[in-house]
Amino acid sequence: MATATTTPSLPTTAAARPLPAGAARSPRKKRSANVVFAVLGVIVFVCSAFPVYWMVSSSFLPTNKVRAATPTFFPGPDDFTLRNYETAIFGQNRAPFLPALETSLKVTFISLLVALVIAFLASVALGRFRFRGRRAFIVSILIVQMIPGEAMLLTYFRMIDSWQMLNTIIGLTILYIASVLPFTVWTLRGFVAAVPMELEEAAMIDGCSRTGAFWRVTFPLLAPGLVSTGVFAFIQAWNEFVLALVIMSRPESMTLPVWLRTFQQATKATDWGALMAGSTLVAIPVVIFFLIVQGRMTGGLVAGAVKG
Amino acid sequence: MTSSTTVAPPGTGLDAPPRRRRRRGSPFPYVLLAPSLAVLLVLVGYPLVNLIITSFQHYGREQAFGQPPTWAGLENYTTVLTSETFYRVLGRSFAFMVVAVVTTFVLGTLLALLMMRLGKAMRMLVSIGLLLAWAMPALTSVIVWGWMFDTQFGVVNHVLTLITGQQWAGHSWLIDPLSFFGVLLLIIVWQGAPFIAFTMYAGLTQVPHEVLEAAQLDGAGAAQRFFRIQVPYVRTIITVLIVLSIIWDLRLFAQVYALQGIGGIVEETSTLGVWIYQVGTASGNYGMSAAAAVVMVVIMLVISSAYVRQTLKEED
DSSP states (O other), X not given: OOSOOOOTTSOOSGGGSOOTTTTTSOHHHHHHHHHHHHHHHHHHHHHHHHHHHHHHHHHTSXXXXXXXXXXXXXOOGGGOOSHHHHHHHXXXXXOOHHHHHHXXXXXXXXXXXXXXXXXXXXXXXXXXXXXXXXHHHHHHHHXXXXXXXXXXXXXXXXXXXXXXXXXXXXXXXXXXXXXXXXXHHHHHHHHHHHSOHHHHHHHHXXXXXXXXXXXXXXXXXXXXXHHHHHHHHHHHHHHOOHHHHHHOOSGGGOOHHHHHHTTOOTTSOOOHHHHHHHHHHHHHHHHHHHHHHHHHHHHHHHTTTSOO | OHHHHHSSOTTOOTTSOOOOOSOTTOSHHHHHHHHHHHHHIIIIIHHHHHHHHHHTEEOOHHHHTTOOOEEOTTHHHHHHHHOHHHHHHHHHHHHHHHHHHHHHHHHHHHHHHHHHHSOHHHHHHHHHHHHHHHHSOHHHHHHHHHHHTOTTTOXXXXXXXXXXXXXXXXXXXXXXXHHHHHHHHHHHHHHHHHHHXXXXXXXXXXXXXXXXXHHHHTTOOHHHHIIIIIHHHTHHHHHHHHHHHHHHHHSOOHHHHHHHHHSOOHHHHOOHHHHHHHHXXXXXXXXXXXXXXXXXXXXXXXXXXXXXHHHHHHHO
């Protein structure tokens, strides 16, 4: 479904397409151009993947290799150690890892679930009904996304403080619900609108009630949309750092991104090996989830934007 | 037409026409909207009003500990708008934003064009690399780049020593504001270009082949085909991408803040968001911080009105 289909007379893979540069030139020129592009491709891959490789590979190096005049580009089997992970997870003089993991998981999943349910209801209203104030609601959803939350940090702090919710999971969670909600409503609305009404109408002709038709026909078709929207809300909440820094300042209530900051202390040299181990631990779930759903995000922006 | 409809992944039909089916006047949609509306009103509306009120008050440390604030009229705004620091920070933020947006966009577009020229296997390789960069959490990428640019053991200094033959070990990249922003630019472009590249690639593959071929037969060169055919086809995508990039790069916070934590002089490297935060926390001048925040919100809304208008046009 997601592959590009062109007119039948043309081959469908990009490699075989008579692409712009090719036809007018001699085959030899074309071949050398292809080599140049392939080399460029490899360079792009190396440049974009290197920092990630460097993070993971440094995280497994022993300290004397991390703090060495010559960096280790290709670690051998002797250079492999889990010491950095041990330091990162069980290190004594820093905020502990496991409570931070627990806080992060709780905050992320609660805000994800609540935001999904609330946003789902709103997206059904926007995608299935015409009503007075619909346009105003859409405009406000769009505008709210543009308000820089960073400008409101101190207001948030005072609000949560006045509700006695500083350093509590619920305090951070409600802020996260509010910050992922507009985006979640907007994306889900697209998914709801994309399920043809005719399917529901057919089910109603066959004797389903309107509600029944929605739950039995439309809702199952929305499952992929709910999953990918949920994953993106997960990533946003899991990565969020600034609000957590302000709201969860106590060592025992830190989330993982805030915990990562405790590796750098003004008085001591940074333990880069342990810091890379910590970064890997924080980044890995995000990278995996991200790879699962990435295609849907750019697609949403492109769909309908090209006028053919 | 066929290609432009099939490339879109299922279920993302922003172009789907609004359903006019269900009767007007039913309270049901309002019931569905109520929870979202409540959350937005309490957690966005209320703080926003609060922010605006504070911006008209003398609100400092004592008020934070319970003293009733006094009204300041427009004083906070005049302080902000006549402050030299504010304009320096604003200028710095805008200058960085322009450089970052242009670099990210040009590089992203070049990457998209490269992906179109590559064979399947190579395109896969490039995509995986770009996805890795895109997927990294902002904070961890700042930390990793900070490690690569580390003064003593950083890989960048080592490689530069190898290439230039001069001693780079000990060179600090974050102390000098200009090279601080250079490193920041690298981080932003590294993370931002993949999104542009994938979106542009998705858009460019939808440009009908027949049109490009016809132009080629008529003697149009590659550059002409790009600017005269491909660009006009994806014009709306370009608008949205540029507006979004402007907004993202102007409201930069976590990356600047985290990079300042690794090294760098706060006064000379703060961008708008970070400065507003510091005026509030460091000097306890909440009233002035709120006024600056309101100014920032207004700037953002003015810039994003183009995006909002574009999106609404697609909606109807």
